[in-house]
Amino acid sequence: MSFEQAASEMRRIFADLEREFPQLNARRTVMLLSLQEQMVGEVRPALLALMAAVGLVLLVGCVNVANLLLARSAAREREIGLRTALGARRGRLVRQMLTESLVLAAGGGLAGLGVAALCHRGLLMLVSDRIPVPRLDQMSLDLRVVAFTLVAALVTGVAFGVVPAFVSTSHAGDAIREGGRHGGGRRLHRVLRSLVVVEVALSLVLLAGAGLLMRSMVKLQAVDLGFRVDGVLTASVQLxxxxxxxxxxxxxxxxxxxxxxxxxxxxxxxxxxxxxxxxxxxxxxxxxxxxxxxxxxxxxxxxxxxxxxxxxxxxxxxxxxxxxxxxxxxxxxxxxxxxxxxxxxxxxxxxxxxxxxxxxxxxxxxxxxxxxxxxxxxxxxxxxxxxxxxxxxxxxxxxxxxxxxxxxxxxxxxxxxxxxxxxxxxxxxxxxxAPVDIRTLNDVVGRTIARPRAISVLGSVFALVALVLAAVGVYGVMAYSVKERTQEIGVRMALGASAASVFRLVLSQALRLVLAGVATGLLAAVALTRLLAGLLFEVEPLDPVTFAATSLALLTIATVAAYLPARRGMRMAPVDALRTN
Known part of the structure; x- marks a missing residue:
């Protein structure tokens, strides 16, 4: 019997009961749910939100790795140009770089599986009481999980290794003709800056979502219950x-x-x-x-x-x-x-x-x-x-x-x-x-907000990871930028530019990237945080306080990340900078 047939039959039976016992069944209705809907229907939005957060963290990590691969290929620009001049085909160079990307991805996947093997049991114990997913305690790192993780690692390794491989080999000969100083470096730098904007934008989406969930959690905890929960033991009995x-x-x-x-x-x-x-x-x-x-x-x-x-x-x-x-x-x-x-x-x-x-x-x-x-x-x-x-x-x-x-x-x-x-x-x-279920009233009330608390905590952890990755990305790009512009900085300082002006030059470049990422991230957050509406309590998905606070936090962290490269550029001696090849 199909679900639709069962629902129709139940409605017919209930109509018969309503006619036979009108007083007992007045103002009552019948609703048929599948077993899956009954067991996981309430937690599905929470699980989908967590999966979306995991996906965003993965994207931020992949963009960060792509940035690192691009920076590394920039350092090998003359090597790639020389190999091209000696007859190496572009396809072979791309395959080599993709192989390096796959090795990194596979290593990261294996390391992730190792960490998961050590931590998954404790994480399940932490989450099981807060997000009541059926059979959660039976979940383990079986072959399906291992296979999915490795396949995901390899797919992302290829997907985010293709861009660095093609960009770094697209003008390999220019490095020889131009002395390895200007040709591909500028092109690579444009791609690096674009990836930083994407990374900052994704991080802001995660931060905004986590901020909304945290504000919702604070609102829940501040609700006046109308009764006192401290110092009360409850004992439920069924005779x-x-x-x-x-x-x-x-x-x-x-x-x-x-x-x-x-x-x-x-x-x-x-x-x-x-x-x-x-x-x-x-x-x-x-x-x-x-x-x-x-x-x-x-x-x-x-x-x-x-x-x-x-x-x-x-x-x-x-x-x-x-x-x-x-x-x-x-x-x-x-x-x-x-x-x-x-x-x-x-x-x-x-x-x-x-x-x-x-x-x-x-x-x-x-x-x-x-x-x-x-x-x-x-x-x-x-x-x-x-x-x-x-x-x-x-x-x-x-x-x-x-x-x-x-x-x-x-x-x-x-x-x-x-x-x-x-x-x-x-x-x-x-x-x-008679079975007796004994708990404190404080624990009973705490369990009612356990799920939103777990979601907000996990979301905050994911957002923190994305924030750290974004900071690393900003630092890496600005460090590469300072290195690429070493001779330019030396010329500026030799012509009378102060160390403070060099510092402002580098820092302003970083802030332009971060502001572009924040603006892009705000637009994406406006569209995506609406999906969290069902998980929020007395907080609007477009809460301006949350958006302003998360944007300010991201700007602050990114500024700190750009400070070290800017300071390094400020402290360069003009003579040493001019001698840099």
Whole structure:
């Protein structure tokens, strides 16, 4: 059966269920996903962004190597010219230079494989918890990876060795006729400068992307969650549904919370049906009883969180009005609810929500859905996701909507993990078969931003590598330029030019190249950073602050890289410069 056929069949089945059970399936839809989409769909943009960064770093490295090969061929200009004069064919010279390029590429590929073999396990351990790619822990340097790496090295070696080989042999005879001083050198220098512009532009694209991701990360970390994460241990428990009904599970949870509260070092303990982040718990629609029910497509929606008394105190959620839940809020008492400020502002602009009643599309402990919930309190907003809009939240007593799952929140003055074994012991003493997942609340929240943090860190590492390569490229070209212009510099100084003017001459030439690269890179970044829009939080892909900061950083580093060759030219003695052949 094809995917389209399966989707059509699922829609037909759901339509039958909707006709047979209209109340249960109202306002619900069905969506079919492939297994691959379900497992890797969320991480695909992150992986594509990382692959693009790797590709840009590879391009910068290749351009840098091409620059070095051109500079080396310039030093061999007279040798190449002499060999041409003695009858060597251009094709043979090109093949020799391509062979040298391939040897460099193969050596680099093998060295890269060696570094990967040493570091890949640690890198996978670092990334696996942050970018949840299925079967990431099973990845290894197998033959496919080795073959791909070597082929990529050889292909790039040929691709970026062709230009230096053809440029350096295009006017080989001129070196003999012109004394090896002016002919091909100027042509090579033009190509070198063009490659530096490309290198700087690619580096700026990487820097801009990394800067956007870092700014997004800073924004994420500054989000007000609405609750305190420090000093809280969480323990998630799932009871066997075959042995625990609503009443039995509720009794076990109450008894276990009493025992946990009695543990040494525990300040307070509370429970909820799910974690604050990243799960929204129950997402459903609701409406006010004192107003006409809106049409199905216009019903307001909210996250509904069943919690125990003391939940707001334990998590430090700010009370605004009314009361907390209490032990008197049982399955047999009046259904009550506490709403967030977002609900109060959006749904009760006409007055206080206290005492008002809601209809919420959730089942009560008595199994009925047509229950009216009386609002008894208002609390501060609590986020269910860091990178999305603030959602409305309605809290109801866990006793009035019990279930077989519970997350305990234990606040303590000591290290929360010091209580881990004691809390797990309490649960297992009451139900040995119940799995218990224990983590600090700080770790739970940290995992929600682990993926953007890992992407921003890796992107910054790639950008730093590209920045270093660009600096090396600028330094190499300017050093070659100073060497080529040694006699010119000697003449200038012999005619009265100051050392400072020579310094400015060399440095201004470098800055022109870098400015051209920055301008080109900005144009490319404007087009390419839009692809990062899905990975950014409260940061625009064309953020002017990021673009200005990265451009300034690149200009500064490139200026420092050009400083040494400029200083060398400034310190030349005129007599020594004029004697240089």
């Amino acid at each position: 066997p549904t075959s042995r625990y009904d609503f009443l039995a599970s509720g009794a076990l949870f109450r008894d276990s919370m009493t025992r946990i509260a009695a543990l040494p070092g525990v300040q307070s303990v509370a429970g909820a049906s799910c974690m604050p982040l990243p799960f929204p718990c129950i997402g459903t629609s609701f409406w006010r009883v004192d107003q006409p029910r809106p049409a199905d497509g216009q019903l307001p929606t909210s996250h509904v969180r069943p919690v125990t008394p003391g939940f707001f105190t334990t998590l430090g959620i700010r009370p605004v009005a009314g009361r907390d839940f209490s032990d008197s809020d049982t399955a047999d008492s009046t259904p009550v609810a506490i709403v967030s400020q977002q609900v109060a502002r959006s749904q009760f602009a006409d007055g206080s929500p206290l005492g008002r009643r809601l209809r919420i599309n959730v089942n009560h402990a008595n199994g009925r859905e047509d229950v009216e919930w009386t609002i008894v309190g208002v609390v501060g907003n609590m986020r269910s996701a860091l990178d999305g809009p603030l959602q409305q939240t309605i809290f109801i007593p866990k006793t009035q909507r019990p279930g077989g799952n519970m997350t305990y929140f234990v606040r303590t003055r000591q290290d929360p993990l010091a209580l881990a074994s004691s809390v797990a012991g309490v649960v297992h003493a009451m139900e040995p078969e």
